[in-house]
Amino acid sequence: MGVILPTAFLSVDVLFSSCNPDVEKEEFTKGNIQLLDEIGETIIPATSGSPGAKAAKIGEFMKVYVTDCYTPEQQHIFWTGITKLKDMTKKKYHKEFSQLTLAQKQAVLKTFETESVNTPNQKQANGDAIQTGKGVENKEAANTAQFFPMIQHLTVFGYFTSKPGATEALRYIQTPGSYEGDVPYKKGEKAWAT
Amino acid sequence: MGKGIQQNTFDAIVIGSGISGGWAAKELCDHGIKTLVLERGRNVQHLVDYPTMMKEPWDFPHRNNLTQKIKEENPVVSKCYAFREDAMHFFVKDKEHPYIQEKPFDWIRGYQVGGKSLIWARQTQRWSKFDFEGPARDGFAVDWPVRYPDLAPWYSHVERFVGISGNKDGLETLPDGEFLPPWEMNAVEKDVQKSIMNHYKDRNVIIGRCAHLTRPNDIHLQQGRGQCESRNLCQRGCPFGGYFSSNSSTLPWAAKTGNLTIRPDSVVHSIIYDTSKNKATGIRVIDANTKQATEFFAKIIFVNAATLNSNLILLNSISSRFPAGLGNDNGLLGKYIAFQNYRGTLSADVDGFTDSYYYGRRPCAVMMPNFRNVYKQETDFLRGYMVFFSAYRGNWGHAVNGEQMGEAFKMDKTEPGNWGISMMMQGETIPKETNRVWLSKEKKDEWGMPLLSVSVDYDENDEKSLKDFLNEGSEMLSKAGCKNISTNDSKQAPGLDIHEVGGVRMGKDPKTSLLNKWNQMHQCPNVFVTDGACMVSTGTQNPSITFMALTARAANYAVEELKKGNLR
Numbered sequence: 001m002g003v004i005l006p007t008a009f010l011s012v013d014v015l016f017s018s019c020n021p022d023v024e025k026e027e028f029t030k031g032n033i034q035l036l037d038e039i040g041e042t043i044i045p046a047t048s049g050s051p052g053a054k055a056a057k058i059g060e061f062m063k064v065y066v067t068d069c070y071t072p073e074q075q076h077i078f079w080t081g082i083t084k085l086k087d088m089t090k091k092k093y094h095k096e097f098s099q100l101t102l103a104q105k106q107a108v109l110k111t112f113e114t115e116s117v118n119t120p121n122q123k124q125a126n127g128d129a130i131q132t133g134k135g136v137e138n139k140e141a142a143n144t145a146q147f148f149p150m151i152q153h154l155t156v157f158g159y160f161t162s163k164p165g166a167t168e169a170l171r172y173i174q175t176p177g178s179y180e181g182d183v184p185y186k187k188g189e190k191a192w193a194t
Numbered sequence: 195m196g197k198g199i200q201q202n203t204f205d206a207i208v209i210g211s212g213i214s215g216g217w218a219a220k221e222l223c224d225h226g227i228k229t230l231v232l233e234r235g236r237n238v239q240h241l242v243d244y245p246t247m248m249k250e251p252w253d254f255p256h257r258n259n260l261t262q263k264i265k266e267e268n269p270v271v272s273k274c275y276a277f278r279e280d281a282m283h284f285f286v287k288d289k290e291h292p293y294i295q296e297k298p299f300d301w302i303r304g305y306q307v308g309g310k311s312l313i314w315a316r317q318t319q320r321w322s323k324f325d326f327e328g329p330a331r332d333g334f335a336v337d338w339p340v341r342y343p344d345l346a347p348w349y350s351h352v353e354r355f356v357g358i359s360g361n362k363d364g365l366e367t368l369p370d371g372e373f374l375p376p377w378e379m380n381a382v383e384k385d386v387q388k389s390i391m392n393h394y395k396d397r398n399v400i401i402g403r404c405a406h407l408t409r410p411n412d413i414h415l416q417q418g419r420g421q422c423e424s425r426n427l428c429q430r431g432c433p434f435g436g437y438f439s440s441n442s443s444t445l446p447w448a449a450k451t452g453n454l455t456i457r458p459d460s461v462v463h464s465i466i467y468d469t470s471k472n473k474a475t476g477i478r479v480i481d482a483n484t485k486q487a488t489e490f491f492a493k494i495i496f497v498n499a500a501t502l503n504s505n506l507i508l509l510n511s512i513s514s515r516f517p518a519g520l521g522n523d524n525g526l527l528g529k530y531i532a533f534q535n536y537r538g539t540l541s542a543d544v545d546g547f548t549d550s551y552y553y554g555r556r557p558c559a560v561m562m563p564n565f566r567n568v569y570k571q572e573t574d575f576l577r578g579y580m581v582f583f584s585a586y587r588g589n590w591g592h593a594v595n596g597e598q599m600g601e602a603f604k605m606d607k608t609e610p611g612n613w614g615i616s617m618m619m620q621g622e623t624i625p626k627e628t629n630r631v632w633l634s635k636e637k638k639d640e641w642g643m644p645l646l647s648v649s650v651d652y653d654e655n656d657e658k659s660l661k662d663f664l665n666e667g668s669e670m671l672s673k674a675g676c677k678n679i680s681t682n683d684s685k686q687a688p689g690l691d692i693h694e695v696g697g698v699r700m701g702k703d704p705k706t707s708l709l710n711k712w713n714q715m716h717q718c719p720n721v722f723v724t725d726g727a728c729m730v731s732t733g734t735q736n737p738s739i740t741f742m743a744l745t746a747r748a749a750n751y752a753v754e755e756l757k758k759g760n761l762r
Contacts, residue, residue: 043599050608061257068261106599113598152598156607160590161257163250169608170590174250179424179554181378186549191589191610194251194555 022087026079028067033059035082038098042105043155050169053155056162062154074150081112081147112148166193199491204230204455205756207477207492209462209507212309214725214741215498216440216448217352219456221749222496223448227756230490231445232460234482234499235305238284238312240418240441244431246280254279273690274302276313281429284313294634296649298687301502301694307458308441309500310692311738313429316405316437317558318358318739319580320349320369324568325733328622332567332576335530335625336701338730339711342369348743356438356742357414359422359558360403367398368563368735375408376401381550382585382613383560389674390562397565397670402558402582405438405739417443424554437557459483461641464511465495465520465721473720474520480641494720494752494761497698498745501531501726502631505697506646508723509633521715524705527698529630531650532732534693535579535621537684538660540667542676544585544613551587551610559584564622564734566662575658579621580734581667587613615676619663622734624655625696650688693737695729713748720761724748 026032040053040062066078089097089108097105159165166172172193208218211233222229237243251257258279265272268288277285286303293301304310323342329335346369353372361376379387379401387399406422407414414420419435419442428437435442448454459482466489468475476491497504505528511520519527559582566578588611597603629651633644664681671679688694701707704716713728715721724745726737733740755761 044604044607045601047601047604052604064255065257065259068263069256069259071262109599148598156590157257160607161251163252166251169604174248174425176424176554179377179552179556181380181383181552181556183551183553184549185551185610188609189551190608191587193590 020080020083023076023079023083026083028063032082033063035059035086035097036062038105039085039109039151040155040159042102042109043152044159044165051164053159056159056164058155058158058162061158061162065154065158077143077146077150080143081151084144084147085112109148109151112144112151115145116148160193202476202489203491204228205492206230206494206496206752207232207490208496208498209477210309210498210500210503210725211307211440211445211456211458212304212498212500212725213311213314213440213738214745215309215496216311216444217742217745218496218498218722218724218749219448219454220355220444221746222753223451223453225750225753226451226453227753228453229448229455230492231448231454231456232462232477232479232490233307233309233456233458234461235307235309235458236482237456237458238306238308238431238441240431240435240439240446241433244433245283247427247430247433249280249430270300271302273300273686274692276315276429277302278429280427281313284429284431292637292639292645294637294645294647296647297651299648299650300687300689301648302689302692303500303503307445307456308439311439312431312441314439314738315736316428317582317736318353318356318371318403318405319561319563319735320371321345321733321735321740322367322369322563324367324564325731325735328577328733329731332571334576335730336699336703336706339700339702339707344711345740345743345747348747349739352739352742352746354411355413355417356405356443356739357407357410357419358403358739359406359408361401363398363400365398365400365563367565367568368400371403373403374406374411377404377406377408377556377558379560380552380585381547382544382615383583385547386583386585386615386671386674386676387560390670393673394565394670396568397562399560399562402561404558406557407434407436417447419443422557424556426555426557428557461643462499462507463487463641463643464507465497466491467511467513467515467520467718469513469515474718480643482641485641493756494722496745496749496752497721497723497727498725501694501697502646502648504723504725504727505531505631506633506643508698509631510644516717520721521708521717523717524708526627526706527708528632529627529697530625530699531629531631531648531694531696532623532625532729533650533688533695534691534732534734535619535623535652535656535659536691537652537656537686538619538621538663538667539682539684540617540664540671540679541682542615542671542679544615544676547613566659573658573662575655575662576624577622577655577659578734579619579659579663581617581619581663583615583617585613585615587611615671617667617671619660619667620691620693620734620736621656621659621663622732624653625699625731626653629696631697648689650694652688693726693732695726695732695737698723698727699730700728701730712751713744722748722752 036059040058044053046052170193330337360373422436463478509519562581564578592611594606637645700709
């Protein structure tokens with residue numbers, strides 16, 4: 001249930017050799033929590049049947065979970081990504097993330113998605129960077145490549161275990177009363193929350 | 195007799211209130227025996243002391259995950275699947291109860307009234323004749339001093355009271371019991387069952403048997419328990435008493451007789467042996483909170499502190515008659531500790547069946563009784579393993595193709611994913627003299643008890659058994675049409691199975707065993723050991739129901755012996 005990232009190939013040296021002071025300063029300010037709400041809502045928006053991540057207070061959830069349950073290495077990946085996202089948004093649109101259109105928000109997140117380790121080519125590039133110990137940019141690239149899977153997982157996990165997510169987007173019954181092994185299922189019917 | 199001693203004198207003392215201690219108390223109290231139960235942990239009253247039983251997933255600050263701080267402070271117990279935010283309070287914290295790992299051993303403990311019966315997995319299977327005959331046939335450990343027919347009526351006795359759901363499958367390798375209606379298999383499990391049983395004529399796939407009230411009988415209603423509601427949140431304690439625990443069942447029953455006294459916060463230091471009377475006369479207790487020492491007295495003593503704890507207490511019970519621990523003339527106390535091999539797992543994808551789903555959360559898996567070396571030795575390893583598997587559809591965590599954010603992504607996530615299957619082993623291991631526990635001479639815990647040193651390891655037989663399970667599992671899943679089959683060796687330390695047994699083994703010969711066929715110490719017949727410590731071998735079955743049956747049998751024997759005046 002917790003985040004399981006392929007951190008095996010990222011040595012602690014790599015992660016802490018970042019010289020970006022902005023990353024070190026970041027923390028869960030009101031502004032950052034609002035930003036996380038917006039990011040979360042972009043990944044899981046309100047739809048006709050159920051609210052989105054914002055209604056599930058996804059920013060507050062991330063604050064607790066990242067602070068208490070992440071290793072220092074994971075927290076570094078998180079804040080490196082957030083810092084880069086804020087920089088990128090400012091440079092490209094001269095606005096805050098919350099002021100972007102939906103298409104623009106998605107474009108920003110898609111930049112991270114493309115960099116993510118889920119593509120084999122990027123995995124190889126990241127692996128090479130670690131092994132050859134190339135410059136800071138490549139090490140940072142390795143970090144931010146993990147950012148999208150991380151923020152996506154935090155949003156999905158935080159949303160679907162929240163009250164609105166579990167009870168409105170999914171089917172949740174605390175006390176089913178019985179077990180039936182083989183029940184007809186039609187496409188479109190919601191999954192069980194637990 | 196002084197009033198203080200009189201107040202502290204009972205007919206019987208039971209050490210431990212867990213799954214076997216609760217049974218000793220119930221049987222003894224049912225027969226009019228004034229019984230004191232000593233529990234080292236705090237009181238946990240059924241319903242009243244289950245703080246998380248009605249909580250929703252979002253009520254947990256970390257959605258049931260562990261924080262980094264908790265993991266760092268609890269490197270051992272945080273490995274246990276059930277040690278999560280909803281049930282942490284029923285587990286021992288590593289820092290508070292140190293022990294010495296001479297070799298890696300994950301000692302998982304629950305110190306409270308009810309012990310691990312609050313958090314156990316509730317899976318129950320009878321031993322077969324093949325299991326009791328194992329050591330004699332295959333030449334390891336010592337011969338069990340009992341056989342299946344000795345235990346059969348006691349399995350029935352405990353099963354009726356506990357409430358066991360299962361199907362009468364008619365198998366020699368896993369005898370049927372007194373069953374409440376069985377749980378259902380889902381569509382994929384039925385399909386895999388059909389494939390396995392078509393391809394392998396000597397293998398059986400059956401629904402799991404477990405201590406859940408699928409339909410309570412009168413005896414369960416009398417206990418104040420009701421039907422299992424398919425929540426599968428058992429480790430929190432059950433609002434319905436739907437699964438068996440000491441807290442919901444045996445302890446309240448014993449209390450109703452008026453013969454039970456239960457004393458929580460009572461750390462047992464040692465059993466008092468009176469050399470002039472040639473018997474144990476009582477127990478030295480250290481109060482868990484005040485650290486004050488008190489003594490209690492009884493005619494008979496049942497040791498049910500859990501396997502390694504019972505070993506510790508007996509090793510610490512030193513007297514001029516027994517300088518190496520109570521009853522330990524042969525030096526075997528603490529030796530031949532064994533466990534069950536849980537290292538192998540498999541997972542696979544299953545195509546199709548997308549028009550089928552399930553309702554409710556079933557508290558058991560599908561299982562296969564051991565099919566290796568059943569009638570004779572056939573493989574390159576001794577004994578065998580049970581197999582458990584279950585099939586499921588992907589939940590919100592399943593990977594979706596296409597867009598990775600937005601409306602379509604969300605809608606995809608809200609529907610169940612494709613089917614998958616996961617499979618695990620529960621392997622018998624061979625007890626060895628070198629797998630042992632002993633008391634530290636220098637290190638003590640905060641109650642002044644010596645720390646336990648543990649040296650238990652896997653052997654070549656375990657590696658071969660594991661390899662065989664992974665091969666057979668792969669082949670069975672492959673023949674059933676499963677795809678992307680992956681195998682895994684968790685390399686987990688012994689102990690994480692939470693099925694450790696031995697150290698005070700039963701046997702016919704006092705030279706090679708500590709207990710006779712009635713679980714009495716050969717050298718101290720008013721002391722009975724009926725928890726996991728008494729086991730000669732491990733079998734492939736989940737052990738708790740066997741502990742309960744052995745306990746009920748021994749307790750009834752003890753009562754008879756008291757009545758006849760053979761114990762007094």
